[in-house]
Structures are given as C-alpha cells and as structure tokens.
Amino acid sequence: MLVADLRANLPADRLVVDPAVIERYLHDEAEWAPFESPLAVLRPRTAEEVQVAVQLCARYGTPIVPRGAGTGLSGGANSSRDCLVVAFDAMTAIKEIDPLERLAVVEPGVVNDDLRRACADLGLWYPPDPASSPWSTIGGNVATNAGGVCCVKYGVTGDYVLGMQVVTGGGELVRLGRRTRKGVAGYDLTGLMVGSEGTLGLITEITVRLRPRREPERTIAGYFDTLVDAGRAVAAVASRGITPSALELVDRQCLLAVDAWKNMGLSVDANVVLLGRVDTAGSVGDDEARAVRAAFDEAGATWSAQSTDQAESDALFAARRLAYPAMERLGPVLTEDICVPIRAVPDMLARIEQVAALRDTTIANIAHAGDGNLHPLLIAPREDDAARARAQAAFSDIIDAALELGGTVTGEHGVGLLKMAGLAKELQPAVLDMHQSIKRGLDPYGILNPGKVVY
Structure with a gap:
C-alpha cells in the first residue's frame, strides 16, 4: 500500500x-x-x-x-x-542570493514577496509580481508562468527563470538550465517546464535572474466613463511608443468592494480607473509621465493627474491587488484570464459588456491593461444555480471573443481545469498532439497531475 x-x-x-x-x-x-x-x-x-x-x-x-x-x-x-x-509549503529556503551574478536560488515554497524583500536588502529586484505576490509561491508562479503588474515592461516569470531542479515522472532527479547569463546547450527544457502546471515534472529548486533596484515610479491616474474609453487610452499609450512600468485597469465595482472591506477611504467618481506608472529616470521619465496623461486625455478621460501623494498612489495600487478577494466577499467569482493584442483591447472590453448583458451576469473588471491581459470577474449569487450556469456560459463566450480577436485563453493563470476546452479551440490538433507526445515522454506512467491542461 x-x-x-x-x-x-x-x-x-x-x-x-x-x-x-x-x-x-x-x-x-x-x-x-x-x-x-x-x-x-x-x-x-x-x-x-x-x-x-x-x-x-x-x-x-x-x-x-x-x-x-x-x-x-x-x-x-x-x-x-x-x-x-x-x-511544497515546507520547502521555503532562500538558498542563495548572488549580487555579482544577479541571481537567486530558492526552494519552490518561497513566497514571492519574501524573495523580493530579501533581494531589496541587497539593492536587487525580482520583477515578477502577480497580484497574489503576498501569498503565492515562486514554485507556483513558475508552474503557471505568472505575470503581474509590472510585466508590461519587465516580462513574466519565465523571463527570469535560469534553471531548476526537477523530479521527472520517471522518478529521476535532474538539473535543467544554467547559472550563466547566456547558454544554448541543448533544448530549452527549463522553458518547457515553465508554465507546465506540474504535468511534466515536480520542481524542487529554482534559479532566477535578478535586476538592479529600479528608480522610484511616477503614478498617473485617469478616470473614464466607459470601459471602451479606457481601452482606447491603453491603445493610445502604446501608440505613443511608451512602455509604462504598469498600466492597470480597475472598475468602480472593484474599488467600492475593496473600500467596503478594508475602509481604505477610496473615493472615485468614475466607472473605470486606469493607473499608469513610469520608472524611467530623470527628465525622460517626466516626459513619459506627461505623455501617458496626454494619452488618457486624448482617449476621453473625464479627469487625469500625476499623483504627488505617494501614499495615495500606493493605496490605489494596493486596491488593485485586493480587488479579487474583495469581490469574492460578494459571491462566488469566476475569474477570466484572456489576453488580446493591444489594438484589440477596446473591442474586447466592449465584447465583455455585451456578454454581461446577453447572459444577464454581473461582470466586474480588472486588467493588466498595458499588455492586453484582462481579468473579467463573473459574479453569481450563492446557491443560485441558474446564475451559475449563466456565468459559466459567459465565461465560454468571453474565451470565444478573445480567440476571434487574435488573443489567447490564458495570459498568466494557466489552463488547469477551467481552460482545457478553450485550449482545444486555440491550438491546432497537430499542436495538441505535440503536447501529448511531450507529456508521454516526460511522464511515462501518466501520474503527474493527470487530467489537467491537455485532454
């Protein structure tokens, strides 16, 4: 036994x-x-x-x-x-932080924010920062290739993974990747493991690249009457050639839910808020901040400003991180994770509103808008089976709309169970066969997280 x-x-x-x-x-x-x-x-x-x-x-x-x-x-x-x-919640050691090589070696149970704090003490920075960073672990971030608030400029978890130690489905303990800044020896098996959600191996150690501590950020806020106007502002920022360090969308429903829960004193006279940040040093950063604000105004912002109050701007970004758990208090929340091209963001936001009306479903919206990664939150009252069925239908409709607009079914949360049908729509049958062949090769006994990601 x-x-x-x-x-x-x-x-x-x-x-x-x-x-x-x-x-x-x-x-x-x-x-x-x-x-x-x-x-x-x-x-x-x-x-x-x-x-x-x-x-x-x-x-x-x-x-x-x-x-x-x-x-x-x-x-x-x-x-x-x-x-x-x-x-992996007992494997929490930060084994090494090397300031010269700018890398860290950690066990998979290390909490994201704990690593970031340890790096900050040495003048270094680990950029990936999912909204769950106070609680989520590096191992889980690697398993789903998690993104976050600053990924619009600095990339997602996979951009920082140099190597790892893995137990394969055959029970072998192997090291993949490297510690050097460059290396192309063999296939990129490290990259293959990133985002594989535990279906190809169990990750027991991770080596990540670090960056020097960055410059202080400037925050720009814009208020909008509609989701579509906010989406146009996102496209306007990109069209000006600006890559902000963050560009986040939060609607009024989410901000009010956070305020009711945490009593943060938020007072927002807008249906949608865009929060932009730039971290370029000196006068260039000042110019970028002004350009972001101009893009907001050009797209129809009812109010915009560059914050001079760091506490206020930090509170707005904290509210963005708290939006999901705050909405959960109102009822079960089915969370989307679609990603579309930047030019398609206004159209996708309009489609989400149409789906909400068609399916008679309450949909709140948060988004890493700067890279087109949208997180509609579909809310259904507890113990209401009909509302649940409508929300699930809306979930599928939103996936279909994202694919029609040239997007993908998941930007950072992973496929898991909820997106398997969507993945089958997104990938060609021959590509799905490639996935299954890789799965059989690395998991010969079929025991690693079976029934997830691919059929």
Whole structure:
C-alpha cells in the first residue's frame, strides 16, 4: 500500500492523513472547478523526499498533484480521487542570493514577496509580481508562468527563470538550465517546464535572474466613463511608443468592494480607473509621465493627474491587488484570464459588456491593461444555480471573443481545469498532439497531475 510505503521510507511528520488537515489542500481558488479527496498529503522538506514519493507513486500508478500556496485560479492544483497531493509549503529556503551574478536560488515554497524583500536588502529586484505576490509561491508562479503588474515592461516569470531542479515522472532527479547569463546547450527544457502546471515534472529548486533596484515610479491616474474609453487610452499609450512600468485597469465595482472591506477611504467618481506608472529616470521619465496623461486625455478621460501623494498612489495600487478577494466577499467569482493584442483591447472590453448583458451576469473588471491581459470577474449569487450556469456560459463566450480577436485563453493563470476546452479551440490538433507526445515522454506512467491542461 502506498501510504504504508511512504511512511516506511520518509520521516514520520511528512505525511498528512487527517481529513481535517487534508481539507485545506483539496483545491485552489478557481470557482466551480471540480476536486476530490486524495489518499494523503505529502509535505516534503528535500528534493530527495520528492524523488522517493514519485518513485513509489510510479510503482503503484498513483496520481500526483503538486501544490504551492493554492492561490491559483484555474484548478491546476485541485486534488483528484485517491491521488497524492505533494504540497511544497515546507520547502521555503532562500538558498542563495548572488549580487555579482544577479541571481537567486530558492526552494519552490518561497513566497514571492519574501524573495523580493530579501533581494531589496541587497539593492536587487525580482520583477515578477502577480497580484497574489503576498501569498503565492515562486514554485507556483513558475508552474503557471505568472505575470503581474509590472510585466508590461519587465516580462513574466519565465523571463527570469535560469534553471531548476526537477523530479521527472520517471522518478529521476535532474538539473535543467544554467547559472550563466547566456547558454544554448541543448533544448530549452527549463522553458518547457515553465508554465507546465506540474504535468511534466515536480520542481524542487529554482534559479532566477535578478535586476538592479529600479528608480522610484511616477503614478498617473485617469478616470473614464466607459470601459471602451479606457481601452482606447491603453491603445493610445502604446501608440505613443511608451512602455509604462504598469498600466492597470480597475472598475468602480472593484474599488467600492475593496473600500467596503478594508475602509481604505477610496473615493472615485468614475466607472473605470486606469493607473499608469513610469520608472524611467530623470527628465525622460517626466516626459513619459506627461505623455501617458496626454494619452488618457486624448482617449476621453473625464479627469487625469500625476499623483504627488505617494501614499495615495500606493493605496490605489494596493486596491488593485485586493480587488479579487474583495469581490469574492460578494459571491462566488469566476475569474477570466484572456489576453488580446493591444489594438484589440477596446473591442474586447466592449465584447465583455455585451456578454454581461446577453447572459444577464454581473461582470466586474480588472486588467493588466498595458499588455492586453484582462481579468473579467463573473459574479453569481450563492446557491443560485441558474446564475451559475449563466456565468459559466459567459465565461465560454468571453474565451470565444478573445480567440476571434487574435488573443489567447490564458495570459498568466494557466489552463488547469477551467481552460482545457478553450485550449482545444486555440491550438491546432497537430499542436495538441505535440503536447501529448511531450507529456508521454516526460511522464511515462501518466501520474503527474493527470487530467489537467491537455485532454
């Protein structure tokens, strides 16, 4: 029996079988994504312990579901029937920060903001900053190739992953990638693992590149009457050749929900707010800030300003990060993660409004608008099955609209369970076959997070 063998080969405190404790490891934050009870939860402390677990699961044919902090929004970490959940929340060491090489080596359970703080103490910066950065882990960020507020200028998690240690589906412990700034030896297996959501290997260590600490940011806010006007402002910023360090969209529904929850004193007389930031040094940065504000005004902003109050601007960006949990307090929230070309942002925002009316569904909106990554939040009252069905239909409609506009079904949350049908629409059958061939090659026993990402 697997549980008995795990107990015999691993330290006694690694395995969790108490149903009351297991309950908090059953699923991530994806609304209405299915999950079932596992055999047990393993909380390893070393890569070798993970290796032992994979080898035993391969022997018994037991599925493995890897898990970070459980902040995902696609169901990728949801437990399946009689699987072994491998939770990395006890592997939290920052093993190394090298200021000369500008890299860090971390275990997968390190929280994103904890790494950022440790780097800041040495004058360095780890840029990827998903809205969940106070809670999400580097391992989970790598598994979904998470983005964040500043990715419009500085890129997503995968742009910073140099290498990793991985346990393959065959139970081998291997190192992928490099520590050097350049390297093209062999296939990019590190890049293949990034965004694979635990379906190709279990990541036990990650080496990430760092940047020097950046200049202070200037914040520009713009108020708009409509989502489409705000979308035009996003396109106007891009057309001026400006790459802001952040360009975030938050609608009034989200800001009011945050204020009601956290009493932050927000007072916004607009249906939609755009928050832009630039971090270019000196007079060039001043020019960029003025250009962003001009782009807002050109697109029809009812009010715009460059903030001179750092506390106020920080509060608005904090509200953006709190928008999702604040909306959750109002009812179940089904979160979209589509990404469209910048020129298509106004059209996509208009489509979202049309879908909301067609499906009689409340849809609030937040977005990493600067790179076209939109997060409509579909809200349904609790215990209202009809509203839930309408929200799920709206979810599918929004995916279809994004694909029609040349976009993708997921920008940063991953496919998991919720986007598998959308992925099948986005990719050609031959490309899906390539995915499945890679899966079979790296997971010969079919035990790594089966039933997720690809059919």
